[in-house]
Amino acid sequence: MPFVVEPIGHVQASRAQAEDDFWGNEEARVNLAPSFSSEALHGLAEFSHAEILFVFHQVDEAKIISTARHPRNNPDWPSVGIFAQRGKNRPNKIGSTICRILRVEGTSLVLAELDAIDGTPVLDIKPVMREFLPRQAVRQPSWSHELMASYWLAK
Amino acid sequence: MPFVVEPIGHVQASRAQAEDDFWGNEEARVNLAPSFSSEALHGLAEFSHAEILFVFHQVDEAKIISTARHPRNNPDWPSVGIFAQRGKNRPNKIGSTICRILRVEGTSLVLAELDAIDGTPVLDIKPVMREFLPRQAVRQPSWSHELMASYWLAK
Numbered sequence: 001m002p003f004v005v006e007p008i009g010h011v012q013a014s015r016a017q018a019e020d021d022f023w024g025n026e027e028a029r030v031n032l033a034p035s036f037s038s039e040a041l042h043g044l045a046e047f048s049h050a051e052i053l054f055v056f057h058q059v060d061e062a063k064i065i066s067t068a069r070h071p072r073n074n075p076d077w078p079s080v081g082i083f084a085q086r087g088k089n090r091p092n093k094i095g096s097t098i099c100r101i102l103r104v105e106g107t108s109l110v111l112a113e114l115d116a117i118d119g120t121p122v123l124d125i126k127p128v129m130r131e132f133l134p135r136q137a138v139r140q141p142s143w144s145h146e147l148m149a150s151y152w153l154a155k
Numbered sequence: 156m157p158f159v160v161e162p163i164g165h166v167q168a169s170r171a172q173a174e175d176d177f178w179g180n181e182e183a184r185v186n187l188a189p190s191f192s193s194e195a196l197h198g199l200a201e202f203s204h205a206e207i208l209f210v211f212h213q214v215d216e217a218k219i220i221s222t223a224r225h226p227r228n229n230p231d232w233p234s235v236g237i238f239a240q241r242g243k244n245r246p247n248k249i250g251s252t253i254c255r256i257l258r259v260e261g262t263s264l265v266l267a268e269l270d271a272i273d274g275t276p277v278l279d280i281k282p283v284m285r286e287f288l289p290r291q292a293v294r295q296p297s298w299s300h301e302l303m304a305s306y307w308l309a310k
Contacts, residue, residue: 003210003276005247006157008238039222043235048294050238053208053249055158067194080198083163083205083264083280086287092160092278094208096251098289109238113290121158123247125238130293131303132241134253135268138285139203148286 007121009033009107011054015117018058018088020072025154028114030122032107041125045104049128052114054095055121056088063089077143085144098128113152162276164188166209167263170272173213173243175227180309183269185277187262196280200259204283207269209250210276211243218244232298253283268307 013028030052032040044050065082072087082090099111109125168183185207187195199205220237227242237245254266264280 001276002159002161003212004157004159005249008246036221040236040238042223043233043239043296046294046296047239047299048292049289051251053251057158066191068197078198081195083195084198084202084282086281086284090279091163094160094279096206096208096279096281098287100289100291121156123158124245124249124251126241126251127239127295127299128289128293129241129295129299129303131300131306132253133288133293134204134255134283135307136203136255138283138288139201140282140284141198141201144202144282144284145286148284151286152290 005123007033007123008036009122011114011116011118011120011122013114013116013118018117022150022153022155023113023115024152026113027102028111028116030109030111030125036107038106041104041107041109044109044127045101047101047127049098050101050109050111051096051098051126051128052122053124054116055123056093056095057121059088059093064091065089066091071143071147077147094123160278162188162278163191164277166269166271166273166275166277168269168271168273173272177305177308177310178268178270179307181268182257183266183271185264185266185280191262193261196259196262196264199264199282200256202256202282204253205256205264205266206251206253206281206283207277208279209271210278211248211250212276214243214248219246220244221246226298226302232302249278
């Protein structure tokens, strides 16, 4: 059974096109849709981080992977399932990123390190609580560290 | 502009009804929809944790909050915006939880600490990479620690 989701806001950012790396010095905003008031963000600035769920809206449906592929199509890395990677060409095209909260301004949330392009539809904003982060040591394959090596560097 | 999302699978779990606390000893499965093969999960077991995006499908549309409220309606905690809390009665009704991967069995992912009830539609599975966790110290208000005090305890 399908579900219909409605953007709660949109990203205002400097990048107009998807890029793989160098998101470190990005400052971006989530501007809430007109149906929301500033009340919806009340208290959020007491948190240091927020998790932003958004839609990779520019991904062509025909390019969605539902099996396996080499991350970033790089043959140096193993072919892994689409649910074992975080690439954008995925079923439902939903991205999820933990960002640093810089400030709240009315119905706008100003963030550092949101890896989404200008105009991206936002589905949710959640405060980051330590209790919802991994409660044990994190283990991951070496290809994923290689893939992320330049991701958060400044441009 | 609304988006249509389609469950990629469903949760198989012991709890049939939503509960606030004591999710610590839960073991649950995400069973992929028939359109997927085991390829979609290939390589996921090399990660210790996965982020599961799911729909709080039992939430009545009429009970969705788009302004502010006391978390869990507890007047001891401040009234904060719906985007400053993680409660289920939220626009788009999407939940996001980082779970521990126990094992992959064919088209099933077996998880510890998935706080979702039996039958929950799943929208995405993402591997947890340290690089996507907060890259700075996490700060959060004291009410959120109080709210989470019993969340991951065993029942």
